[in-house]
Amino acid sequence: MHEIPPELLKRLHAHSHYREVDYARLAAHYGPAFLERRLDRQMQIYDREARYRNHWLGRHVKPVYRRGLKAGLWLTGQLARARRMARSPRRIEREIFLPGLPEAFDGFRMLHLTDFHFDYTPDLAGILKEMLAEISFDVCVLTGDYRGEDFGPYEESLEALESVRPVLGDAVYAVLGNHDSLEIMLRFPDMGIHGLVNEAVWLERGGERILLAGVDDGHWYRTHDFTPLRAQMEEAAVTVLLSHSPELYREAAAAGADVMLSGHTHGGQLCLPGGIPLVAHVHDTPRAMIRGAWQWEGVQGYTSRGAGTSSIDCRLFCPGEVTVHVLRRGIARK
Ligand SMILES: [Fe+2]
Secondary structure: OOOOOHHHHHHHHOOHHHOOOOHHHHHHHHOHHHHHHHHHHHHHHHHHHHHHHOOOOHHHHHHHHHHHHHHHHHHOOOHHHHHHHOOOOEEEEEEEEEOOOOHHHOOEEEEEEOOOOOOOOOOHHHHHHHHHOOOOOOEEEEOOOOOOOOOOOOHHHHHHHHHHHHHOOOOEEEOOOOOOOHHHHHOOHHHOOEEOOOEEEEEEEOOEEEEEEEOOOOOOOOOOOOHHHHHHHHHOOOEEEEOOOHHHHHHHHHHOOOEEEEOOOHHHOEEEOOOEEOOOOOOOOOHHHOOEEEEEOOEEEEEOOOOOOOOOOOOEOOOOEEEEEEEEEOOOOO
Protein backbone atom coordinates (compact mmCIF):
# COMPACT_ATOMS: atom_id res chain seq x y z
CA MET A 1 0.00 0.00 0.00
CA HIS A 2 1.50 3.32 -1.07
CA GLU A 3 0.71 6.24 1.17
CA ILE A 4 -0.01 9.68 -0.21
CA PRO A 5 1.01 12.49 2.16
CA PRO A 6 -2.13 13.30 4.21
CA GLU A 7 -1.75 17.03 3.53
CA LEU A 8 -1.81 16.42 -0.25
CA LEU A 9 -4.77 14.06 0.08
CA LYS A 10 -6.62 16.71 2.08
CA ARG A 11 -6.00 19.28 -0.67
CA LEU A 12 -7.26 16.81 -3.30
CA HIS A 13 -10.33 15.84 -1.31
CA ALA A 14 -11.34 19.48 -1.02
CA HIS A 15 -12.60 18.97 -4.59
CA SER A 16 -15.56 16.63 -4.94
CA HIS A 17 -14.40 15.10 -8.27
CA TYR A 18 -11.25 13.76 -6.57
CA ARG A 19 -12.96 12.27 -3.50
CA GLU A 20 -13.76 8.85 -4.96
CA VAL A 21 -10.42 8.38 -6.72
CA ASP A 22 -8.40 5.28 -5.80
CA TYR A 23 -5.03 6.99 -5.30
CA ALA A 24 -3.44 3.79 -3.99
CA ARG A 25 -4.04 2.24 -7.42
CA LEU A 26 -2.42 5.20 -9.13
CA ALA A 27 0.54 5.02 -6.73
CA ALA A 28 0.93 1.29 -7.37
CA HIS A 29 1.06 1.88 -11.12
CA TYR A 30 3.06 5.10 -11.40
CA GLY A 31 5.09 5.03 -8.19
CA PRO A 32 4.59 7.30 -5.18
CA ALA A 33 7.29 9.82 -6.14
CA PHE A 34 5.85 10.48 -9.61
CA LEU A 35 2.32 10.57 -8.23
CA GLU A 36 3.18 13.10 -5.56
CA ARG A 37 4.92 15.37 -8.06
CA ARG A 38 2.06 15.16 -10.57
CA LEU A 39 -0.69 15.72 -8.02
CA ASP A 40 1.17 18.56 -6.36
CA ARG A 41 1.38 20.35 -9.74
CA GLN A 42 -2.35 19.72 -10.24
CA MET A 43 -3.07 21.32 -6.88
CA GLN A 44 -0.91 24.32 -7.76
CA ILE A 45 -3.44 25.12 -10.51
CA TYR A 46 -6.26 25.06 -7.95
CA ASP A 47 -4.23 27.33 -5.65
CA ARG A 48 -3.66 29.73 -8.55
CA GLU A 49 -7.38 29.76 -9.34
CA ALA A 50 -8.25 30.33 -5.69
CA ARG A 51 -5.87 33.32 -5.63
CA TYR A 52 -7.61 34.76 -8.72
CA ARG A 53 -11.06 34.17 -7.27
CA ASN A 54 -10.16 35.83 -3.98
CA HIS A 55 -8.98 38.98 -5.71
CA TRP A 56 -11.61 41.41 -6.96
CA LEU A 57 -9.72 42.09 -10.19
CA GLY A 58 -8.45 38.53 -10.73
CA ARG A 59 -12.02 37.20 -10.62
CA HIS A 60 -12.86 39.13 -13.77
CA VAL A 61 -9.71 38.62 -15.84
CA LYS A 62 -10.66 35.36 -17.54
CA PRO A 63 -14.33 36.17 -18.30
CA VAL A 64 -13.42 39.64 -19.55
CA TYR A 65 -10.62 38.25 -21.72
CA ARG A 66 -12.96 35.66 -23.26
CA ARG A 67 -15.79 38.15 -23.80
CA GLY A 68 -13.25 40.60 -25.24
CA LEU A 69 -12.07 38.04 -27.78
CA LYS A 70 -15.63 37.31 -28.87
CA ALA A 71 -16.47 41.02 -29.01
CA GLY A 72 -13.41 41.60 -31.17
CA LEU A 73 -14.53 38.87 -33.57
CA TRP A 74 -18.07 40.27 -33.64
CA LEU A 75 -16.89 43.83 -34.27
CA THR A 76 -14.75 42.68 -37.19
CA GLY A 77 -17.64 40.65 -38.61
CA GLN A 78 -15.82 37.35 -38.03
CA LEU A 79 -17.75 35.78 -35.14
CA ALA A 80 -20.14 33.56 -37.13
CA ARG A 81 -17.34 32.42 -39.41
CA ALA A 82 -15.04 31.72 -36.45
CA ARG A 83 -17.71 29.65 -34.70
CA ARG A 84 -18.31 27.70 -37.92
CA MET A 85 -14.60 27.09 -38.38
CA ALA A 86 -14.38 25.71 -34.81
CA ARG A 87 -16.88 23.07 -35.86
CA SER A 88 -15.32 22.15 -39.21
CA PRO A 89 -12.10 20.20 -38.60
CA ARG A 90 -10.27 19.29 -41.79
CA ARG A 91 -9.28 15.79 -42.69
CA ILE A 92 -5.56 15.54 -43.37
CA GLU A 93 -3.78 12.49 -44.71
CA ARG A 94 0.01 12.49 -44.96
CA GLU A 95 2.92 10.11 -45.28
CA ILE A 96 5.91 9.64 -43.02
CA PHE A 97 8.88 7.97 -44.69
CA LEU A 98 11.12 5.87 -42.47
CA PRO A 99 14.04 3.91 -43.96
CA GLY A 100 14.13 1.55 -40.95
CA LEU A 101 10.42 0.79 -40.93
CA PRO A 102 9.75 -2.97 -40.82
CA GLU A 103 8.18 -4.07 -44.10
CA ALA A 104 4.95 -5.24 -42.45
CA PHE A 105 4.29 -1.64 -41.33
CA ASP A 106 4.55 -0.13 -44.82
CA GLY A 107 1.15 1.58 -45.25
CA PHE A 108 0.30 1.46 -41.51
CA ARG A 109 -2.33 4.12 -40.82
CA MET A 110 -2.32 6.05 -37.55
CA LEU A 111 -5.31 8.25 -36.77
CA HIS A 112 -4.11 11.18 -34.65
CA LEU A 113 -6.58 13.24 -32.63
CA THR A 114 -5.74 15.88 -30.06
CA ASP A 115 -6.94 18.88 -28.05
CA PHE A 116 -10.63 18.11 -27.85
CA HIS A 117 -11.45 20.36 -24.88
CA PHE A 118 -14.89 18.79 -25.17
CA ASP A 119 -16.63 21.00 -22.60
CA TYR A 120 -15.84 24.15 -24.62
CA THR A 121 -17.46 22.76 -27.77
CA PRO A 122 -20.07 20.17 -26.70
CA ASP A 123 -21.15 19.53 -30.30
CA LEU A 124 -17.62 18.42 -31.24
CA ALA A 125 -18.29 14.79 -30.26
CA GLY A 126 -21.11 14.48 -32.81
CA ILE A 127 -19.04 16.16 -35.51
CA LEU A 128 -16.12 13.78 -34.92
CA LYS A 129 -18.35 10.70 -34.86
CA GLU A 130 -19.70 11.56 -38.28
CA MET A 131 -16.28 12.37 -39.70
CA LEU A 132 -14.41 9.37 -38.30
CA ALA A 133 -16.97 6.85 -39.51
CA GLU A 134 -15.65 7.60 -43.03
CA ILE A 135 -11.96 7.13 -42.24
CA SER A 136 -10.03 3.86 -42.17
CA PHE A 137 -7.00 3.41 -39.93
CA ASP A 138 -5.07 0.70 -38.05
CA VAL A 139 -4.54 2.43 -34.75
CA CYS A 140 -5.76 5.61 -33.07
CA VAL A 141 -3.54 7.87 -30.97
CA LEU A 142 -4.74 10.72 -28.76
CA THR A 143 -2.30 13.42 -27.65
CA GLY A 144 -4.21 14.97 -24.77
CA ASP A 145 -6.34 17.88 -23.60
CA TYR A 146 -9.71 16.19 -23.19
CA ARG A 147 -10.97 18.79 -20.67
CA GLY A 148 -11.60 22.47 -21.38
CA GLU A 149 -10.28 24.11 -18.23
CA ASP A 150 -7.01 22.91 -16.71
CA PHE A 151 -8.74 22.18 -13.38
CA GLY A 152 -12.15 21.11 -12.11
CA PRO A 153 -14.49 18.25 -13.01
CA TYR A 154 -13.56 16.09 -16.00
CA GLU A 155 -16.70 13.94 -16.15
CA GLU A 156 -18.35 15.87 -18.98
CA SER A 157 -15.25 15.60 -21.17
CA LEU A 158 -14.86 11.88 -20.48
CA GLU A 159 -18.50 11.29 -21.36
CA ALA A 160 -17.97 13.06 -24.67
CA LEU A 161 -14.83 11.02 -25.33
CA GLU A 162 -16.70 7.84 -24.46
CA SER A 163 -19.41 8.74 -26.96
CA VAL A 164 -16.74 9.04 -29.68
CA ARG A 165 -14.95 5.86 -28.59
CA PRO A 166 -16.95 3.44 -30.83
CA VAL A 167 -15.53 5.10 -33.97
CA LEU A 168 -11.92 5.11 -32.72
CA GLY A 169 -11.31 1.47 -33.64
CA ASP A 170 -9.97 -1.49 -31.69
CA ALA A 171 -6.65 -0.03 -30.57
CA VAL A 172 -6.56 3.40 -28.92
CA TYR A 173 -3.51 4.85 -27.12
CA ALA A 174 -3.49 8.14 -25.25
CA VAL A 175 -1.24 10.57 -23.42
CA LEU A 176 -2.32 13.44 -21.18
CA GLY A 177 -2.14 17.15 -21.91
CA ASN A 178 -1.64 20.18 -19.72
CA HIS A 179 -5.42 20.36 -19.18
CA ASP A 180 -5.73 16.78 -17.93
CA SER A 181 -5.77 15.28 -14.46
CA LEU A 182 -3.84 12.05 -13.97
CA GLU A 183 -6.98 10.60 -12.33
CA ILE A 184 -8.58 10.04 -15.75
CA MET A 185 -6.01 7.30 -16.37
CA LEU A 186 -8.07 5.15 -13.99
CA ARG A 187 -11.07 5.59 -16.28
CA PHE A 188 -9.35 4.89 -19.59
CA PRO A 189 -9.14 1.07 -19.29
CA ASP A 190 -12.95 0.81 -18.94
CA MET A 191 -13.23 2.85 -22.13
CA GLY A 192 -10.83 0.54 -23.97
CA ILE A 193 -8.15 3.25 -24.09
CA HIS A 194 -4.56 2.38 -23.26
CA GLY A 195 -2.93 5.29 -21.40
CA LEU A 196 0.77 5.95 -21.84
CA VAL A 197 2.40 8.00 -19.08
CA ASN A 198 6.13 7.61 -19.59
CA GLU A 199 5.37 4.13 -20.92
CA ALA A 200 5.55 2.30 -24.23
CA VAL A 201 3.86 -0.57 -26.03
CA TRP A 202 4.99 -2.69 -28.96
CA LEU A 203 2.70 -2.57 -31.99
CA GLU A 204 2.90 -5.88 -33.84
CA ARG A 205 2.09 -6.70 -37.42
CA GLY A 206 3.07 -9.61 -39.62
CA GLY A 207 5.56 -10.85 -37.06
CA GLU A 208 7.34 -7.48 -36.90
CA ARG A 209 7.04 -4.65 -34.43
CA ILE A 210 7.53 -0.93 -33.82
CA LEU A 211 7.43 0.95 -30.54
CA LEU A 212 4.70 3.40 -29.55
CA ALA A 213 5.87 5.49 -26.61
CA GLY A 214 4.06 8.20 -24.67
CA VAL A 215 5.35 10.79 -22.24
CA ASP A 216 3.45 12.87 -19.72
CA ASP A 217 2.82 16.55 -20.36
CA GLY A 218 6.00 18.58 -20.68
CA HIS A 219 4.34 21.99 -20.89
CA TRP A 220 2.84 22.61 -17.47
CA TYR A 221 3.26 19.43 -15.41
CA ARG A 222 6.84 18.77 -16.54
CA THR A 223 6.38 15.18 -15.32
CA HIS A 224 7.53 13.66 -18.61
CA ASP A 225 10.34 11.16 -18.25
CA PHE A 226 12.21 9.37 -21.03
CA THR A 227 14.26 7.22 -18.64
CA PRO A 228 11.79 4.31 -18.39
CA LEU A 229 11.51 4.29 -22.21
CA ARG A 230 15.18 4.33 -23.09
CA ALA A 231 15.92 0.58 -23.27
CA GLN A 232 12.89 -0.16 -25.47
CA MET A 233 13.61 2.85 -27.70
CA GLU A 234 17.18 1.64 -28.25
CA GLU A 235 15.90 -1.79 -29.21
CA ALA A 236 13.15 -0.54 -31.54
CA ALA A 237 13.64 -0.31 -35.30
CA VAL A 238 11.22 2.63 -35.20
CA THR A 239 9.77 4.59 -32.27
CA VAL A 240 6.69 6.75 -32.64
CA LEU A 241 6.50 9.09 -29.66
CA LEU A 242 3.33 10.75 -28.39
CA SER A 243 3.96 14.00 -26.51
CA HIS A 244 1.20 16.51 -25.89
CA SER A 245 3.44 19.49 -26.59
CA PRO A 246 6.15 19.74 -29.25
CA GLU A 247 8.25 21.56 -26.64
CA LEU A 248 9.94 18.23 -25.83
CA TYR A 249 11.58 18.04 -29.27
CA ARG A 250 15.15 18.18 -27.93
CA GLU A 251 14.59 15.45 -25.36
CA ALA A 252 12.77 13.33 -27.95
CA ALA A 253 15.76 13.59 -30.31
CA ALA A 254 18.22 12.76 -27.54
CA ALA A 255 16.15 9.70 -26.61
CA GLY A 256 16.15 8.49 -30.23
CA ALA A 257 12.52 8.99 -31.28
CA ASP A 258 11.96 8.64 -35.03
CA VAL A 259 8.51 10.21 -35.13
CA MET A 260 6.93 12.62 -32.65
CA LEU A 261 3.21 13.38 -32.73
CA SER A 262 1.95 16.37 -30.75
CA GLY A 263 -0.79 18.96 -30.39
CA HIS A 264 -1.16 21.62 -27.68
CA THR A 265 -0.64 24.73 -29.83
CA HIS A 266 -4.01 24.55 -31.65
CA GLY A 267 -1.96 25.96 -34.54
CA GLY A 268 -2.58 29.34 -32.93
CA GLN A 269 -6.40 28.89 -33.05
CA LEU A 270 -7.07 32.60 -33.65
CA CYS A 271 -4.71 33.49 -36.47
CA LEU A 272 -4.04 36.25 -38.94
CA PRO A 273 -4.92 35.60 -42.59
CA GLY A 274 -2.64 32.88 -43.95
CA GLY A 275 -2.81 31.03 -40.63
CA ILE A 276 -0.17 33.17 -38.95
CA PRO A 277 -0.47 32.40 -35.22
CA LEU A 278 -0.58 35.20 -32.65
CA VAL A 279 -0.23 32.98 -29.56
CA ALA A 280 0.87 29.33 -29.36
CA HIS A 281 1.65 28.72 -25.65
CA VAL A 282 5.07 27.22 -26.18
CA HIS A 283 8.46 28.15 -24.75
CA ASP A 284 11.78 27.89 -26.51
CA THR A 285 10.24 26.15 -29.51
CA PRO A 286 10.89 27.02 -33.18
CA ARG A 287 7.97 28.63 -35.00
CA ALA A 288 7.99 25.80 -37.55
CA MET A 289 6.83 23.43 -34.79
CA ILE A 290 3.65 25.36 -34.00
CA ARG A 291 1.73 23.43 -36.63
CA GLY A 292 2.22 20.79 -39.28
CA ALA A 293 5.30 18.76 -40.15
CA TRP A 294 8.76 19.61 -38.88
CA GLN A 295 12.15 17.99 -38.48
CA TRP A 296 14.65 18.19 -35.64
CA GLU A 297 17.82 16.11 -35.94
CA GLY A 298 16.55 12.52 -36.40
CA VAL A 299 12.96 13.27 -35.38
CA GLN A 300 10.19 13.71 -37.92
CA GLY A 301 7.63 15.70 -35.96
CA TYR A 302 4.07 16.70 -36.55
CA THR A 303 2.07 19.23 -34.52
CA SER A 304 -1.65 18.91 -35.10
CA ARG A 305 -3.87 21.99 -34.88
CA GLY A 306 -6.19 19.80 -32.80
CA ALA A 307 -9.86 19.00 -33.14
CA GLY A 308 -11.33 21.41 -30.58
CA THR A 309 -10.81 24.88 -29.17
CA SER A 310 -9.59 26.50 -25.99
CA SER A 311 -11.01 29.49 -24.07
CA ILE A 312 -13.64 30.32 -26.69
CA ASP A 313 -15.35 28.05 -29.24
CA CYS A 314 -13.91 29.98 -32.17
CA ARG A 315 -11.15 29.53 -34.72
CA LEU A 316 -9.92 32.13 -37.15
CA PHE A 317 -7.89 31.36 -40.30
CA CYS A 318 -6.92 28.13 -38.54
CA PRO A 319 -9.30 25.18 -38.87
CA GLY A 320 -8.99 22.20 -36.56
CA GLU A 321 -7.86 18.87 -37.95
CA VAL A 322 -8.21 15.12 -37.86
CA THR A 323 -5.01 13.56 -39.11
CA VAL A 324 -4.05 10.21 -40.58
CA HIS A 325 -0.31 9.54 -40.66
CA VAL A 326 0.56 6.77 -43.12
CA LEU A 327 3.90 5.13 -42.36
CA ARG A 328 6.02 4.32 -45.42
CA ARG A 329 9.18 2.27 -45.60
CA GLY A 330 11.82 4.25 -47.42
CA ILE A 331 13.02 7.78 -48.07
CA ALA A 332 10.72 10.66 -49.04
CA ARG A 333 10.71 11.60 -52.71
CA LYS A 334 11.79 15.22 -53.11
FE1 LIG B 1 -5.13 22.19 -25.96
